[in-house]
Structure formats: C-alpha cells, structure tokens
Amino acid sequence: MQLVIGNKKYSSWSLRPWLGLTQAGIAFDERVINLYAPDSLAQRLAVTPTGKVPALVDGELVIWETLAIAEYVAEKYPQAGLWPADATARAVARAVCAEMHAGFVPLRSTCNMDLSRRKTVEITPAVQADVDRIVALWADCRARFGTSGPFLFGAFSWADAFYAPVATRFRTYGIALPPEAQAYVDLLLALPAFKAWEAAALAEPWSDQ
Numbered sequence: 001m002q003l004v005i006g007n008k009k010y011s012s013w014s015l016r017p018w019l020g021l022t023q024a025g026i027a028f029d030e031r032v033i034n035l036y037a038p039d040s041l042a043q044r045l046a047v048t049p050t051g052k053v054p055a056l057v058d059g060e061l062v063i064w065e066t067l068a069i070a071e072y073v074a075e076k077y078p079q080a081g082l083w084p085a086d087a088t089a090r091a092v093a094r095a096v097c098a099e100m101h102a103g104f105v106p107l108r109s110t111c112n113m114d115l116s117r118r119k120t121v122e123i124t125p126a127v128q129a130d131v132d133r134i135v136a137l138w139a140d141c142r143a144r145f146g147t148s149g150p151f152l153f154g155a156f157s158w159a160d161a162f163y164a165p166v167a168t169r170f171r172t173y174g175i176a177l178p179p180e181a182q183a184y185v186d187l188l189l190a191l192p193a194f195k196a197w198e199a200a201a202l203a204e205p206w207s208d209q
C-alpha cells in the first residue's frame with residue numbers, strides 16, 4: 001500500500017491515516033506531495049479525483065477520504081484493532097471520528113495545523129465552543145470506554161488518530177485545557193509514531209510563508 005500525503009507540517013488529514021497505520025505497525029510506503037508546489041494540484045489530480053490528500057493506493061484501488069481509508073485499513077487488518085472490539089464502543093468511536101470529519105470548522109479555520117511554529121490567535125466564542133466540545137467528548141470517551149488504557153477507547157484506535165491533529169493545534173496555539181485533556185494531548189504528542197512524523201515535518205524544506 002502507498003499512502004499519498006501532503007506536507008507533514010501542515011496536512012492534518014494526512015497525519016490521521018499515517019499515524020493510525022504507523023501506530024498499528026502496518027507496512028506502507030509514503031509519497032509526499034508538496035501542497036505549495038506550482039504543479040501540486042496536477043500531481044494530486046493524477047492520484048485522486050478530488051485532488052486532495054490523503055489517498056491510499058492499494059494496487060489498482062485508490063481510496064480518497066480519510067474515513068474511507070480508516071474503514072478499509074480496519075477491514076484489511078482486523079488484528080490491528082484500530083476500531084474497538086466492543087460494538088457499542090466501536091459505534092461511538094465512529095461517531096467521534098465522523099464528528100471530527102464534518103465539524104469543528106471554527107477551530108480548524110482559525111487554528112490551522114502548523115508543527116513548525118507557536119502562534120497566538122483570538123479565541124472567539126465559536127472557537128472556544130469547539131474546544132469545549134472536544135474536551136467534553138474526550139472526557140466522555142475516556143470515562144465510558146477508556147478504563148483499560150490511556151487512549152479514548154483504552155487501546156489506541158482510529159479515534160486517537162483523528163484527534164491527533166487537534167492535539168497539535170492546542171499546543172501550537174497555547175490553548176488552555178483542563179488537566180485531563182492536557183494529559184491526553186501530551187500522550188498523543190509523545191507517541192513515537194507522532195514524534196517520527198514531527199521530526200520529518202520539521203525537516204521539510206517547504207514553508208507556507
């Protein structure tokens with residue numbers, strides 16, 4: 001399998017499947033397309049119909065859209081346990097991933113992922129509402145499903161991969177969090193797989209400036 005991704009500094013959608021695959025120990029090749037290259041869109045359109053990354057290429061099959069990549073990987077590698085085994089937990093894990101996929105527009109548009117800088121922005125009521133919802137969501141998953149381990153559903157799952165870019169945004173923009181949420185951010189940002197992504201991000205020659 002080849003995962004086609006964007007700049008590791010900036011591409012939050014690319015981080016999600018990369019982290020899930022890497023954390024699960026699933027072998028894959030990666031191809032990075034610089035989102036700021038003059039021919040970037042053409043390069044991406046040569047891979048996916050939307051021209052967006054990530055895309056997972058498995059032989060003749062090209063899967064775009066991160067949720068679909070997550071489902072494909074979970075079906076192909078069930079032993080990786082990327083969805084919780086319990087049906088109730090699995091349904092909630094899918095719901096929080098879908099909520100991430102579809103929502104949090106104020107947070108995502110105000111606080112873009114940037115692993116190379118620390119920034120300050122105005123935390124508008126809409127951004128704060130997103131932060132509050134994420135903190136509540138994490139606390140609910142941890143309380144209901146996370147007793148067997150440190151992640152949202154105990155063991156690492158797609159839900160953690162989907163919220164990892166949010167953890168970087170909270171760090172980049174110095175967003176104040178309750179201790180439990182801060183501990184979860186620290187856990188995600190200390191994962192060896194995330195550290196490897198971050199080191200590669202900081203070594204990238206490209207900048208959006």
Ligand SMILES: N[C@@H](CCC(=O)N[C@@H](CS)C(=O)NCC(=O)O)C(=O)O
Pocket residue numbers: 006010011012013014035051052053054064065066067101
């Ligand atoms: N809904 C898509 C979103 C993908 C997406 O927006 N990717 C960004 C990079 S993080 C992208 O390709 N941006 C380039 C562009 O929009 O031209 C998914 O879940 O994979």
